[in-house]
Amino acid sequence: MTDNLLEIRNYSFQFPSYPGLESRPLFSSLDFTLKRGELCIILGAPESGKTTLARCLTAVYPGMTRAEVSGSILLDGQALQTRSACDWIETVGTVFQDPEEQIITTRCDDEAAMVLESIGREAGDIRKKRACAFSRFSIEGKEERDPLSLSGGEKKRLLLAALEMQNPDLWILDETLDELDREGQEFLLTYLVSLAAEQQKGVILFASKYRDIFDSVRVRKALLREGHLHEEEDAGTFRDLLAGEGLIHTDRETLSSGKYAGEHPGDNTEPNDQVGVYELRDISFSYPGKGDFSLHLDSFSIKEGEIVVLAGPNGCGKSTLARILCGLLTPDKGEVLLKGSPAVKEELNRNGAYLFQNPDYQLFLPTVEEELALGLKHRGLKKSEQKGRIADAMDLFNLPSGEAPPALLSFGARKRLQGAIYYLLEKNLYILDEADSGLSFSDYGCIVRELMRKGTAMIIISHDPKVQQMAAHRVVEMKNGRIIGEKRL
Amino acid sequence: MENQTDKSKQNLAFRIAAIAVLTALTTVCTMIIRVPVTPTRGYINLADVAIFFTAMTFGPFTALAAGGLGTALADILGGYAQWAPITFFAHGVQGLVIGLIFKTSGTEEKGKMVMALVISFILGTLIMAGTYFVTGGLMYGFGAAATEIPGNILQNVAGVVLGFPLYLAVKKAYPPIAGYRW
Amino acid sequence: MIDTLYRDAPSALHRYDSRLKLFLLPLLLIIFFLPLGTAAVCAYTLTFILLTMAVLGFREVLMPLKAIFPLLILITILTPFFHRAGEPLLETGGIVLLTDEGAAETLVYIARFSGISLLFFLFFRTTAMENILLGLSWYRLPYNMTLVISIALRYIPHLAGLYGQIKAAHALRCGINDELPCRRKRGRIGGLFPILVSLVIQSVKTIPTLTMALELKGIGRSNPRSRCRRLESPANIRMQLFFTLVLLVLMLSALVVFLTN
Numbered sequence: 012m013t014d015n016l017l018e019i020r021n022y023s024f025q026f027p028s029y030p031g032l033e034s035r036p037l038f039s040s041l042d043f044t045l046k047r048g049e050l051c052i053i054l055g056a057p058e059s060g061k062t063t064l065a066r067c068l069t070a071v072y073p074g075m076t077r078a079e080v081s082g083s084i085l086l087d088g089q090a091l092q093t094r095s096a097c098d099w100i101e102t103v104g105t106v107f108q109d110p111e112e113q114i115i116t117t118r119c120d121d122e123a124a125m126v127l128e129s130i131g132r133e134a135g136d137i138r139k140k141r142a143c144a145f146s147r148f149s150i151e152g153k154e155e156r157d158p159l160s161l162s163g164g165e166k167k168r169l170l171l172a173a174l175e176m177q178n179p180d181l182w183i184l185d186e187t188l189d190e191l192d193r194e195g196q197e198f199l200l201t202y203l204v205s206l207a208a209e210q211q212k213g214v215i216l217f218a219s220k221y222r223d224i225f226d227s228v229r230v231r232k233a234l235l236r237e238g239h240l241h242e243e244e245d246a247g248t249f250r251d252l253l254a255g256e257g258l259i260h261t262d263r264e265t266l267s268s269g270k271y272a273g274e275h276p277g278d279n280t281e282p283n284d285q286v287g288v289y290e291l292r293d294i295s296f297s298y299p300g301k302g303d304f305s306l307h308l309d310s311f312s313i314k315e316g317e318i319v320v321l322a323g324p325n326g327c328g329k330s331t332l333a334r335i336l337c338g339l340l341t342p343d344k345g346e347v348l349l350k351g352s353p354a355v356k357e358e359l360n361r362n363g364a365y366l367f368q369n370p371d372y373q374l375f376l377p378t379v380e381e382e383l384a385l386g387l388k389h390r391g392l393k394k395s396e397q398k399g400r401i402a403d404a405m406d407l408f409n410l411p412s413g414e415a416p417p418a419l420l421s422f423g424a425r426k427r428l429q430g431a432i433y434y435l436l437e438k439n440l441y442i443l444d445e446a447d448s449g450l451s452f453s454d455y456g457c458i459v460r461e462l463m464r465k466g467t468a469m470i471i472i473s474h475d476p477k478v479q480q481m482a483a484h485r486v487v488e489m490k491n492g493r494i495i496g497e498k499r500l
Numbered sequence: 501m502e503n504q505t506d507k508s509k510q511n512l513a514f515r516i517a518a519i520a521v522l523t524a525l526t527t528v529c530t531m532i533i534r535v536p537v538t539p540t541r542g543y544i545n546l547a548d549v550a551i552f553f554t555a556m557t558f559g560p561f562t563a564l565a566a567g568g569l570g571t572a573l574a575d576i577l578g579g580y581a582q583w584a585p586i587t588f589f590a591h592g593v594q595g596l597v598i599g600l601i602f603k604t605s606g607t608e609e610k611g612k613m614v615m616a617l618v619i620s621f622i623l624g625t626l627i628m629a630g631t632y633f634v635t636g637g638l639m640y641g642f643g644a645a646a647t648e649i650p651g652n653i654l655q656n657v658a659g660v661v662l663g664f665p666l667y668l669a670v671k672k673a674y675p676p677i678a679g680y681r682w
Numbered sequence: 683m684i685d686t687l688y689r690d691a692p693s694a695l696h697r698y699d700s701r702l703k704l705f706l707l708p709l710l711l712i713i714f715f716l717p718l719g720t721a722a723v724c725a726y727t728l729t730f731i732l733l734t735m736a737v738l739g740f741r742e743v744l745m746p747l748k749a750i751f752p753l754l755i756l757i758t759i760l761t762p763f764f765h766r767a768g769e770p771l772l773e774t775g776g777i778v779l780l781t782d783e784g785a786a787e788t789l790v791y792i793a794r795f796s797g798i799s800l801l802f803f804l805f806f807r808t809t810a811m812e813n814i815l816l817g818l819s820w821y822r823l824p825y826n827m828t829l830v831i832s833i834a835l836r837y838i839p840h841l842a843g844l845y846g847q848i849k850a851a852h853a854l855r856c857g858i859n860d861e862l863p864c865r866r867k868r869g870r871i872g873g874l875f876p877i878l879v880s881l882v883i884q885s886v887k888t889i890p891t892l893t894m895a896l897e898l899k900g901i902g903r904s905n906p907r908s909r910c911r912r913l914e915s916p917a918n919i920r921m922q923l924f925f926t927l928v929l930l931v932l933m934l935s936a937l938v939v940f941l942t943n
Contacts, residue, residue: 029675071894074510077679095509096897105898112891115899117812117836124910129900134910141910159836339850360853371887372844372851375879377672389856418674418883436857509902510893512826516901517892520830524837525885532842535874546878553882565830573834577686579749581802582795638715639798640791643760644753662875669879670886677886 015088016181016213017045017068022082023238024060024067031378031414037063038238040082047180050207050214050228054221055235056256057451058421061217062108064235065185068215069105070096086181100126104179108186108217110166111159119161120154123173137176144172147202163190171199182206182214188222196224204228221250221259234258257452286351287312288439288468289336294345296331306331306492308345313440313468318482320471323489329472332489333442336470337363349439362439366446366458370429371418379405379420379428380413386436404431407461423454430458434465442470447478518558518680519565526550526570531578535658547571548628548655551595552663555620556607557670559681560599568592590631594624617664625656687806693737695808697916700817702926707805709933714794718940720786727797734800738807746803747796754792761788811835816913825907833892841885848880 022041026034037060045051055061066072070091073080084091086102104126107113116122120141127137145151148168153161158169167187174182182203188196203214218225225232234241234252243249253259290312297305306328313319321329334340335347338359346353349362367373376382383404387397405413408431410424417428426446433441441462447455459482462469471483488496529546550570555563572588575581598620605616629652636645671677690696713726734743747754761784768783809817815828852873896902916922 066894069894069898071897074897075514075679075890075893077676095902096894097509097513097900097902100898100900107895111840112888113895113898115833115836115892115895117832121911125899128908128910129903131905131908134908134912137908137910159840334850337854339853361856361858363854365851365854367847367851369847371884372848372880373855375669375673375876375883377669386855386857416673416675418887419676432855436855438857510897512902513896514889514893516826516830516833517889517896520833521837521885521889521892523830523834524841525882527834527838528841528845528881532845533874533878549878557886569831569834573831573838576806577838579687579746579803581687581806582799584802640753640757640795641761641764641787643764644757644791647756647760662878665875666878666882669875670882673879674883674886680886680889 014046015044016047016049016086017043017215018085018088019043020083020085022067022084023080024063024073025079027077027079029416029419031412032416032419036238041238041240043233043240045181045213045215047211047213048207049231050203050216051231051233052216052218052225053233053235053240054218054253054256054258056258057219057449057454058423059235059256060238061219061235062185065105065108065183065215065217067091068181068183069103070094070099097129100177100179101130102179103181103183104174104177105183106167106170106174106185106187108189110163110170113170114158114166117157117159118154119150119156119158119169122158122169123176126173126177140176141172144175147175148172164192164195167191168195180212182212184214184216186217186219188216188218193224196222200224200228204230219258221253286314287348288315288350289313290348290351291332291335292345292348294335294342294347296335296340296342296344304328304492306335306342308332308494311487311494313470315439315468316466318463318469318471318484320473320478320483320486321489322473322486323495327489328492329489330444331492333365333444333470333472336440337365337442339365363442364433364436364438364440365442366426366429366433366444368445368448370422370425373429373432374417374425377416378413379410379415379417382417382428382432383413383435386432390437400435404435407431407457408434409457423450426450427454427458430462434461438465438467440468440470441465442472444472445474446471447473447475452477515562519562519569522550522554522558522562522566523570523573526554526566527574527577530571530574544651544655544658545574546658546662547574547591548594548624548659549663549666551591552598552620552624552659553666553670555595555599556602556663556667557677557680558599560596560603563595563599564592567595586631586635590628593631594628597627598624617660621656621660624659625653628656629653686811687803688810689807690810691738691808693808695737695804697918698808699916699919699922700809700813700913701820702922703805703809704814704817704821706926706929707801709930710801711798713933713936714798716937716940720790720793723790723797724793727793727800730797730800730804734804737804742807743800746799750795750799754796757791757795758788761791813913816911820913826901829901837888841881844884845877845881848877848884852877852880 019041022038023036024038024041025036028034041064053061053064063072067080067084068091072078074096086099091099114122116125123141123144124137127140142151145154148171150161150165150168150172153165153169158166161169167190171187184203188199191199203216206212207214231242232249234249234256236252236256241252243252250259290310291308292310294308294311295305304326311332321332323329331340335342336359338347338354338356341356347359348354349358354362374382376385380401383401384397387400392400401413404410408427410428410431411420417425420428443459443462446458455478459471463482471478483500486498486500487494488498526547529550531545533546535544535546547567547570551563551567554566558566568588568591571591572584575584575587601616601620601623605612607613629649632648632652633642633645636642636648639645714723718726731743762780765784765787766778766781768781770778770781771785772778772780812832815832819825819828
């Protein structure tokens with residue numbers, strides 16, 4: 012057993028290129044060493060390659076990706092590519108960023124037991140370990156539940172419990188702090204520190220945001236940027252490095268300042284006292300089969316050019332309200348007025364734009380250009396006219412190439428493409444539903460800025476206070492399906 | 501640098517994943533996505549579209565497993581469980597045959613492709629509609645079983661008319677899929 | 683949106699071991715196809731109706747029959763046309779509408795088809811999917827096959843939900859001043875096609891991630907697997923075994939009687 016649990020030597024990784032989409036090396040000559048007993052937090056902006064690195068370390072990459080790889084990764088002194096991923100599970104284990112991608116069974120106890128069953132442990136032994144792990148991560152009593160019916164935080168805790176049962180030497184955690192509440196984050200971090208120190212494990216925790224709880228523990232921290240891992244002895248220098256990547260919250264940085272200065276629509280462009288483009292009256296709505304939630308609104312209106320932020324905890328009805336405005340849900344009672352007259356579903360569909368968290372739902376054509384042209388074709392524009400507008404939109408939204416297949420673009424680029432598609436459509440309302448999740452601040456800023464220029468009403472749903480304060484005229488606070496307060500900015 | 505490990509271990513995981521997801525897709529296409537056929541006010545489901553797509557993209561074995569399982573699960577979940585074993589055979593073999601035809605014809609040449617489409621439509625329809633006719637006939641008489649033939653042929657027409665463009669569109673929009681056939 | 687037939691209830695059939703049910707199902711099915719005569723088939727089906735009523739209640743009998751009743755009507759209309767031998771029962775203007783043999787044949791078909799439908803309904807109504815899978819693996823169905831089925835069952839609601847989301851997303855892809863609401867312009871199937879493409883791309887994209895999840899769960903290893911959860915035999919398994927044996931003997935003796943006649 013060598014002292015170094017993990018050694019990455021001169022490692023390079025590049026996804027294959029496709030027509031219209033030239034790929035660049037994600038990592039080039041990456042070097043990194045992790046000793047037993049060490050916990051390292053690797054920070055990186057969205058799309059800096061954290062998830063890819065996590066997958067490389069568990070030996071599932073390159074696998075089917077057809078990526079070009081050079082250099083080596085050594086686990087316990089043994090080259091990773093000498094075994095298949097399934098034969099490494101005693102040594103390395105992971106929790107995926109999106110737990111739904113990792114869960115493959117329909118019962119929590121089966122899910123947790125599966126790895127040990129593959130290794131061939133005795134059933135009694137597995138049960139004992141499971142009881143212990145379930146109680147540590149407080150999911151006891153949920154053994155027979157469907158894992159997919161758990162909350163986001165519970166799903167992560169289930170996978171952590173499964174990882175504890177698996178008991179590998181190297182733990183790879185991909186954004187595992189996300190979706191855990193503050194208490195859960197503190198618990199996990201303390202647990203990981205003691206796991207590394209007492210059981211001589213190696214732990215790598217990926218994060219896309221610097222959290223203040225990281226200050227409380229003395230661990231290694233590294234920044235993944237442009238295919239390299241940067242470490243700084245000095246805490247202050249490291250913080251500056253993070254700030255440069257937008258991974259740490261500084262007060263300076265909002266859309267209304269810095270490079271976006273002067274674009275804040277407040278003050279001078281405050282929408283005049285016209286009637287709202289959209290008005291809701293006495294709306295009530297509940298999901299069939301879900302008795303515990305209902306939305307009740309006496310009135311809600313939004314004016315042309317007005318930007319409203321909807322805030323409130325998960326499940327308070329923000330998305331439901333937004334979906335009603337777009338005609339994606341029809342209220343049980345009450346009416347939606349569009350420019351003063353009641354509107355039916357079809358009209359609302361045509362007037363509203365809804366940027367889903369997942370941009371892929373709307374994409375189906377082989378190239379970026381065709382995706383953008385579709386809306387213009389419906390409008391009956393001539394080919395030449397279409398060309399100009401498409402080029403314009405591609406420029407504004409910083410899209411790589413008209414030839415590129417949308418399904419293969421990076422997540423940020425797909426989000427921008429979704430923004431560009433809506434930009435080219437004439438709409439009366441734009442809704443950004445948590446459009447900032449998994450997106451770098453500059454990508455998000457680009458989408459918001461360009462859509463704001465259209466001067467229509469806009470609704471922003473976000474948890475991030477930074478996003479909330481950056482552009483809004485009004486913040487509407489919601490709770491339990493009701494509007495509980497309103498704040499003008 | 502090539503991965504030095506035995507590829508077959510990863511292939512097993514991939515095959516399980518592919519069959520499972522395509523089975524689920526076939527079930528969803530059968531149960532949820534329904535196309536109203538206006539004159540009769542009846543519905544046709546898109547099971548055959550999914551099977552055509554699977555056979556062309558993933559090859560005969562995946563089509564056998566996913567096509568058969570997916571439609572059989574749709575029967576079980578939808579309350580027509582008595583049909584499940586028959587459906588498994590009818591759609592599974594249909595997928596297998598279509599997959600084999602495209603495997604031998606290849607997908608490069610246009611003329612061969614059209615031939616393969618025609619042959620697979622005819623054979624697929626014969627197998628699928630034939631199985632239902634024979635087994636239906638044994639259960640409740642060939643008179644009543646014959647009334648289902650037109651509907652089953654229509655299903656296969658939808659399978660070719662939608663399934664082939666679907667294959668082309670998905671292949672274009674998501675190029676890595678070209679490496680998924682086995 | 684998607685729901686299995688299974689409903690939990692404390693009935694005797696629910697408690698009946700799924701391995702025994704899996705063993706009996708094909709045997710009970712075969713009996714329907716033996717040329718036993720009209721009365722026997724009708725009586726056999728009647729036992730299933732009575733069994734369903736006794737175990738699950740009257741309303742549960744109607745459920746599978748409701749699903750097949752259009753077909754039952756078709757059988758009633760069409761079968762007599764194909765069976766014109768025998769004594770005419772109904773005649774108009776020299777055309778025989780119904781003969782006694784035709785009527786008997788129709789009755790057999792209706793009884794057989796309703797009986798088979800009820801048999802399968804009873805099985806899936808009283809046996810949870812995971813118990814069916816556990817039972818099948820007890821009969822040495824390879825692990826990878828049950829794995830495929832259980833993963834498929836996990837993904838069906840997921841993809842069904844995805845279809846709904848994609849449909850909603852595509853509905854918003856037209857603007858205020860489009861010449862025509864785009865959905866009507868392209869017709870129903872044309873409007874469905876982009877949704878289908880998005881759905882298929884999304885499904886296919888989950889395959890590589892699922893592959894990784896499976897690899898990291900140790901699928902593909904060459905060592906033998908262990909199994910944490912097994913079918914628990916019910917407390918009265920001996921009684922059930924005995925009952926199954928009695929049923930077997932009854933079936934066999936019926937067969938012997940039939941063959942010797």
